[in-house]
Amino acid sequence: MNKKVVIVGGGAGGLATAKALAGTDAQITIIDKNNHHLFQPLLFQVAVAVLSPGDIAAPIRSIVGKQPNIRVVLGEVTRFDVNARQVILKDGSSYDYDYLVVATGIKTCYYGNDHWEKFAPGLKTVVDALEAREKILLAFEKAEIAESQHEIQRLMTFVVVGGGPTGVETAGALRELLNKSIEKEFKRVDTSRARVILIEALDRILCGLGPELSARATADLEKMGVEVWRNTRITCIDEKGVWMEDKCIETSNIIWAAGTMAPPEISSIEAEKPRSGRIVVKSDCSIENHPEVFVIGDVAWFMSEGNPLPQLAPVAVQQAKYVAGIIEREPAAGNRPPFRYKDKGNVAVIGRAKAVMQIGKFKIYGFIAWLAWILVHIMVMVDFRNRFKVLFEWRWHYLGNRHGIRLITGIRPGCRQGEASGGNQPPSNAA
């Protein structure tokens, strides 16, 4: 009997595991809430109308579904029963396994303030990005026909919460959208009075990189016109705007990039969870007492030299390949060599010809870092078609200063909380 492998999540980690096991004698089932793999690092560019969702997503079936030993299931996992070795789905079906690979990724977290989501949606899924795009573009349109200066100012104020890579990249991209594409085409809106505010609770942005790069990124953002507010703690977000104690930035354009946590189904796995529900894994990426259960990617808490590994695609992919090797060769539990992460660096783009990058102790910024950002992201993308399309759109965007995908189609916030007619939910697990 061939060993049964269930992989939960079709993100970077899940797909890399499936690919590494393609053609082996394992019987693989890959389960995801979505039918598509999403290249998360470029999702912010969908929100600012540079890319189409189709440019950075590809059907999981078209990537691995043709392999005879891989079955793709569109379904929502609600529970793991690691003792019975079963994965249970929302529709009641269950899948047995000999090996389980949990690669669900993480979702947006509001630290107990879930009611903020309505006003400050996150940026994790295709629908998130389309809704953000819709809201941003509608704000410009409403400003063009607004009556009062106060209302125009409110509509032209954009707040990004969270100074991590997503927040920094989104704030920079928003400012470029305002500075380049919007300015000429509106008759009444004065984009020089528009504000983009990036709010960070800590004393520096991009704290995953060194302080010099944080300073450089801050300087670059400020030169572009982004206000970087550090040491700023938000106390409330409501229909009026973003509150810090009794001070309020009036706006309805808020993007939340401040926190992540494990998706709810992870709670069914009993394990040590130091922060945000992420699961502590051992040196072989398996969990305590269950050498047949691996957790990889953003949802895993893998300690390395005193710190957890960063939540980056290369970590997930390297863990995936390592885990696939264990599953294929099946060494005894004590004989597994430990997983070692090879640092591929960390890069955040700020704008055209502006980025910051760190590989180990090596730091670069500016044009060279930006070229590296382009190169790395194109190389890492799963699908050739995606690579080509993104390159094409970037040529258009960065050389032509254009934001081509400025569509308001009537996908409206509020729909997501509506009655789902199908079993497919807005996703939270594309790693």
Add this chain to the structure above:
Amino acid sequence: MNKKVVIVGGGAGGLATAKALAGTDAQITIIDKNNHHLFQPLLFQVAVAVLSPGDIAAPIRSIVGKQPNIRVVLGEVTRFDVNARQVILKDGSSYDYDYLVVATGIKTCYYGNDHWEKFAPGLKTVVDALEAREKILLAFEKAEIAESQHEIQRLMTFVVVGGGPTGVETAGALRELLNKSIEKEFKRVDTSRARVILIEALDRILCGLGPELSARATADLEKMGVEVWRNTRITCIDEKGVWMEDKCIETSNIIWAAGTMAPPEISSIEAEKPRSGRIVVKSDCSIENHPEVFVIGDVAWFMSEGNPLPQLAPVAVQQAKYVAGIIEREPAAGNRPPFRYKDKGNVAVIGRAKAVMQIGKFKIYGFIAWLAWILVHIMVMVDFRNRFKVLFEWRWHYLGNRHGIRLITGIRPGCRQGEASGGNQPPSNAA
């Protein structure tokens, strides 16, 4: 004082009018429910996952908004007051004009059976196409995990209602999606048992073309595996499927391409309306008693040699240029030369290397007609970026037999009837 021109609709006709008047002394306001121009003839390819919405749409502002004499307004027209020379919007604002160009296009019509829409949505807007795509792709996914053969058969049955160009093109494209991209990637679904049924009430499909081409299109479709049901009258559409008296095709995958009518705001214009609310126009494209009100494109009823002109983009564009000429030169009402349509032909694509085409009495089909279809559609597209992207996707699709944009993102039917939070409604007026 410069003359004020209000154009309602940013489709082919409205945009061509605005472009023709750019740089003149007219003060132009172009009003559309959507912020984007949509290239309607390729919308069916969004529904079958060949193209992204961004490939066939472009912001109206980026096309004409940079012209100093053109103002773009995102807004929904609810009423025309041709006596007061005013256009009234949903938000209560109004726009005065010296000349009005009505180019709203048409919307889907259910001939008094509006409750069918829920089960058989039309294909007129970006949201329509995304919902159709979502539904089609979800049907495959559900079939892959369905329990009974009966349920699988129901999920793998697709009905297209209406044998006009949209219906024919959609049915052919659906069959290609099944035959080419889906087959290999599903383990349990047998696409050879899937059905695509095209239903037409008349005795032939594509009745805008000659009978030989109808026969050829029918033969091509049947060879591909589409069932063409002519002389078939639908009596009901409900949650079970499509009914013809007491016979039922069980399915939830229904696309309505059987009828169109003028959008509701057109009813405020008093004029002769022979069918579907379309407005009879005089030989100068103006309406009776109002030489300053022009109606062009799909919503206009222009008699030529005993028949109304067909609802095709070239008609709208030629009328637009003609009307712009009248507005610019302002000949006295009696001195306007009549508009004459120069027949640019009519083409419908059936599948790869299959199309039918008619220019006047000249008829072609097969590979040459297909090449002509590609050429014509690429040429007619407004935006260079769109042209390039569509060509790229077509290379991929037609040579590689791939359907790249197979995304299920959680835009769900039912949302559209939900509470809109913004002023923007799902559109119905992109001509």
